[in-house]
Amino acid sequence: MSDYIRVCDVEKYYGSGSHVTKAVDRVSFQVEKGEFVGVMGASGSGKTTLLNLLATIDQVTAGHIYYGDTDITELSENALSEFRKKYLGFVFQEYNLLDTLTIEENILLALTLQGGRKKEIDEACGQILGLLGIADIREKFPYQVSGGQKQRCACGRAMVNRPRLLLADEPTGALDSHSSQTLLETFTDLNRSMEATILMVTHDAFSASYCGRILFLKDGKIFHELVRGPKDRKVFLQEILDVLSLTGGELTVQPAAEL
């Protein structure tokens, strides 16, 4: 399906008068259904701002963002809440799990907020716990499990309602290399098995190599785009590193031993 998500001439300015910072500067791109898109860029390149705009957490200064036929820049605050609940899932670097709830309950809450019958909720929850391999720690509290497990729980919570788009902001940022790899494989699985559309912001080339397409951001503008196509992941990683070397090598690369 084409035109699944369309970002048209989006701008976001901060500050006023002579101190205006252009965080996002006339950015346009499209995301197809079932795509796994990465956004890369150095610190301050505007990638998180872009993600926040897509996530409806922040408002654009100018431009439009269409999800299908819906222009989210035109929606009221309450309509946006409803939209978030129905169509979006989030995974953040700092997990953002509720500390008073167990792993299972964190996922359950996302379902109960949507409403639904007990049996359906339990089924959906059990399914996603199994899919992400965290069923055995379902009764543990976030502080009792590892970072990787927390992040998988966050993924579970984001995916359990089958959102139109999964937004991930540096999801591997706080994870060790092994957990990162597991998580990225989880993303790939979700992308394939559930046809989840994923938009991931990262400054890590290794993480980005799992994506199908990568947008490179610099000073708020898209300056390059890479498509993986049928290429092997290692080849794709090399391509990413080549692009990064052009930008001055500000971005991080996982040690070669782990590739």
Place this chain on the structure above:
Amino acid sequence: MLAKLAYRNMKRSARDYLVYIFTMTVVTALMYAFGSLIFENTLPRYAETAGILEMMTGLATFFIVLIVAWLINYMVRFMLEKRSSEFGIYLLLGMKKKEISRLYMRENLLLGGTAFLFGLALGILLRQVLMAVLFAMMRMEYRLGVSFHPGTLLTTVLCYAGCYLLALLRCRRKFRKMNIHDLMNAKRRNEEIRERGEGIKRLLLPLSVLFIFAFWTVFAVLDNTGEIVLFLVGLVLTIYLFYVGVSAWVICYVRKKGNAVYKGQNLFLLRQFASKVRTMQFTMGTLTALFTIALLGASVALMFSDYENTVLEDKFPFDVQLYSPEVQEDFADEMAVLQEQTKVLEARRYHIYTDQSNQVNAWMLTHLRVWGTMFRKEDGTPDREKIEAELKNGGAYCASDTYMGLSDYNALRAMLGYSAAALGSDEYLIQVKSRLAGEVQGMAQDLRITDRWGEGTLSCAGICADAFSQDGHNGGDYVIVVPDEVLGRMQLYYSELAADIDGTVPADLGERMNKTGQNPDRLGVYAEAELRPNECYGSDMIIAYAEDILVRDNLIPAAKYMLASVIIPLFYIGLVFVCVAVTVLSVQQLSDSAKYKFRYDILAKLGLERVQIHRLIRRQLAAYYLCPAVLGIVISGKMILFMSGRFVEATGVPVSPLSFFIKSILLFFGIYLVYYVVTYISFIRNVDER
């Protein structure tokens, strides 16, 4: 630099702990205003009651200082915990522990000092209000005037500073023991939720409920100290264990995935509630105890204040009334004083008679609710021995029954502005206190009063319950009114004089008449010697006022003064306890709203609308606020209902016992509501802040 840092930190703390500062200001104001009652009591003194108000206020202040010390200690430690990672950074930067602890002390002294100064200003104002209320209660004019007594100030400062220093010294010890790692991790530590043995802990909830139920059923029949102490210990345990049970029960419910878990935000609410109650279980228990005491205090205060407003006026219907045990007494000396000091409109000297039997007294002792089954044997028949002993030594009733002639009765009624009573030659009338009117309905069937020829018996013409000074003057509780001719068969018992005075009387009229020498204070005599057979006080239990010389205009203010010395300290305690309790709740919630703001951010990201989040917060706050209050109400409820039932029975206040309970609950929910709304607004502000 340190002073600057301390000042900045204080400014920040003040914003974070506004509710606490507000309460400390109010507490200081209350301490000052009530303290002034001890040191600058400008109310007129009454010989018998001198020092009571001071003593009672002092006692209340003692309890209040204890609880305020707890609040300050709690808050100082709470703030320390909240800011431990900040202190860890100071240590990391090379500050010495001593310097940091000094910085923290300085901050707190600044904070406390500010609240104290505001409180003092408010206190001086509040003192005026309090004195004006007291003077109005005693129907005296009060002139506004700002006064400043060093004693009051010194006590307030000492109480306040003592509490603060104690708390800070304890903190200093804590500082000395801490290391950087502990400080940096102190915050993280209390976030861990431990769930172990919830299935067993859950049983504490039904057990607590069972105990409270038992408490409600058994409380009224507890009759020895051992049982009462045992029950109180059980109650204290119940209060604390209840919260362990509640949180365990909620946790088990969530784990078992009860149906409510699947509805909307319930899962979040239930978990929040369980974890908060778990981490605060001891504090919640203490708050419940505070509410219980506050409600008890306020209810008792309301009982006495109701008494003062409704019954007191009826207690002394005559302007002046005199008693003498001597039947020949002509009250000449007293009349001389009266005529010299006042304008006597009418004065009547009369006698109370007796037929030397005690059938009415025995009937009263065996039938009135106040006496219960005290004077009955196990089979229900009157216990003559006990009745005899009571009539000889008890003092509620005279040794023999008391009678009055119809002409005297009607003359006295006329003096009070009542219509005259009519009796046939073979009739009698029962004149009782109004609270007993309902209880003596069956009396006439059991009485046999012989007529003037000693042949037939009189029949009862009715019961009259107008206020008639029946605390030992016109009989104790009752007097039987008979036609004058019947008195011929009876003996003179004691002498009385009632007078109607025009205008007001001098404040020391009673004292002047007492100095005539023939009427020593009856209570004094009671303490020293045996009770005279023709002396009695009636069955009023909680508030009894018996004196040979009753001067209404002197006695009502004195009685009000005495009542005030009960009412005021109790309200004082109630007010401070409730404020302290809700402050702890509010500060806890507000600091949570800042610390756990992320929880609400996550909910927003999960798609909860702002309105929904606000509603969620309202529900969450309501649950925290209601939990200790409801338990406090349930526990104090039984005690209050029991006490007020007895109070109404013993004093004849014309209201339902339930009314005191409801009124004190309303009073406290008023204060509660203020704190709830303020907390809610600040909570929302914290959460909505970007």
